[in-house]
Amino acid sequence: MDSVTNGNDIWKTALGDIETKVTKPIFETWFKYPKTKAKDFSDNVLTIEALDGFVSDYLEKRMFTVISDAVQKQTKEGVGIKIVVNGSNFIPDVNSDAQSIKPIKTAGIKINLHYTFENFVLGPSNELAHAASLSVSDAPGKTYNPLMIYSEVGLGKTHLLHSIANKLNQNKLNFYYLTCEDFTNEYIKSIRTNSTEKFREKYRSIDALLLDDIQFLMGKEQTQEGFFHTFNALHLSGKQIVITSDRPISGLKLLEDRITSRLSGGLVVDIQFPDFETRLDILKQKSKIKNIKLDDQILSFIANRVYHNVREMEGSLNKILALSELTGKTLDLEATEELLGAPEDSGVFSDPDEIIQKVASYYQITIEDLKGKSREQRYATPRQVAMFILREDSKINLSSIGKLFGGRDHSTVLHAIRRIQTDAATNQNLRRDLLSLRSSIINRNN
Ligand code: ADP
Numbered sequence: 001m002d003s004v005t006n007g008n009d010i011w012k013t014a015l016g017d018i019e020t021k022v023t024k025p026i027f028e029t030w031f032k033y034p035k036t037k038a039k040d041f042s043d044n045v046l047t048i049e050a051l052d053g054f055v056s057d058y059l060e061k062r063m064f065t066v067i068s069d070a071v072q073k074q075t076k077e078g079v080g081i082k083i084v085v086n087g088s089n090f091i092p093d094v095n096s097d098a099q100s101i102k103p104i105k106t107a108g109i110k111i112n113l114h115y116t117f118e119n120f121v122l123g124p125s126n127e128l129a130h131a132a133s134l135s136v137s138d139a140p141g142k143t144y145n146p147l148m149i150y151s152e153v154g155l156g157k158t159h160l161l162h163s164i165a166n167k168l169n170q171n172k173l174n175f176y177y178l179t180c181e182d183f184t185n186e187y188i189k190s191i192r193t194n195s196t197e198k199f200r201e202k203y204r205s206i207d208a209l210l211l212d213d214i215q216f217l218m219g220k221e222q223t224q225e226g227f228f229h230t231f232n233a234l235h236l237s238g239k240q241i242v243i244t245s246d247r248p249i250s251g252l253k254l255l256e257d258r259i260t261s262r263l264s265g266g267l268v269v270d271i272q273f274p275d276f277e278t279r280l281d282i283l284k285q286k287s288k289i290k291n292i293k294l295d296d297q298i299l300s301f302i303a304n305r306v307y308h309n310v311r312e313m314e315g316s317l318n319k320i321l322a323l324s325e326l327t328g329k330t331l332d333l334e335a336t337e338e339l340l341g342a343p344e345d346s347g348v349f350s351d352p353d354e355i356i357q358k359v360a361s362y363y364q365i366t367i368e369d370l371k372g373k374s375r376e377q378r379y380a381t382p383r384q385v386a387m388f389i390l391r392e393d394s395k396i397n398l399s400s401i402g403k404l405f406g407g408r409d410h411s412t413v414l415h416a417i418r419r420i421q422t423d424a425a426t427n428q429n430l431r432r433d434l435l436s437l438r439s440s441i442i443n444r445n446n
């Protein structure tokens, strides 16, 4: 009880702060009660409950820094923030139907039965990750150990991890599937309650440990320490470990070096943004699962629109599904266009050229210098800022951003964006620049 009251106070004050930082429509759509409320504050973690998966998704993806800044102001440094949906501790995939998620006994956690290897569409962007995942589920601990799957959000890491879980289950092997965060919290709790032996015993009895989202450990040193010991013990005893990350290993720098080198000692595979053919295949496959019939023209139309990731693309399919259920009609191309907007119409998202122009004029440099090759900081920082904002506020992907900047490649852009994310955590001036630039862009669109 106590903890919730306390959490309420923190969150109320934080909301007051956030209200001054974001535009009114954003505040009302995504933050204002009942969109969010405090659920719990304990073990140095503030849990915020979001009204639904859309709210939690948006907050996680676009507002996390704002939230975390506002909360840190009210609390000691290092407070963790967790966003959950509707009383569950589990952030559902907003695009998957809840019924498909059934508990698998051996796992003790909900595994999505639709997330299987069979349902994972192959393409050049993901076949290596797929092959490696398949291989470890057939011979856990014997081939690649640890296996680390890396990609940006929404490109299929969790899907592959669940596929491994489903396959292990079929093969009657024992495993645990959990997020790195939950795994570590469990470890810390076992120390506090003097039950580390029990904790170790539990994990010693399995064949594989599947850990989602290691990036949560960034910057949490004590937590990393506990993580490392457990991880190491399991690894040494030949248990298969599979970890996913939405950052490349180099971007996890903040992790203890020992962990980084252990991870690099295994196999690291990445998943890239799928090409058109693969996107089309994914759409075909998802519509089959969701039991909707759409002709190829419509599917191509969807695949041609601009998305950050597969999850967003699936969102379009769900919109169409919802509408055709409401009207009882199968949609034609025209209705689809009307519903989703034309491919080049990016709705509330901002125009890339305009972002570039705004950033250049904010920093008082020319567009040529902004896009140019100079590494001088007065050009390099604005360039990174522009890439960061393009990624956040326009709907173009990393490669397209690279093209806007004289043909830089996708990893260079990613590096620039991570750089801004990391720096913004400690550099108040940078945060101020980002806020005022982005609010001038967001304001225009609302
Ligand atoms: P991540 O964990 O990388 O953020 P998810 O695994 O949650 O991404 O994937 C987001 C959505 O995209 C899921 O619904 C998943 O099924 C779908 N998806 C991604 N890649 C593929 C693929 N190759 N084939 C089928 N579905 C995919």
Ligand code: MG
Binding pocket: 154, 157, 158, 159, 212
């Ligand atoms: Mg995931």
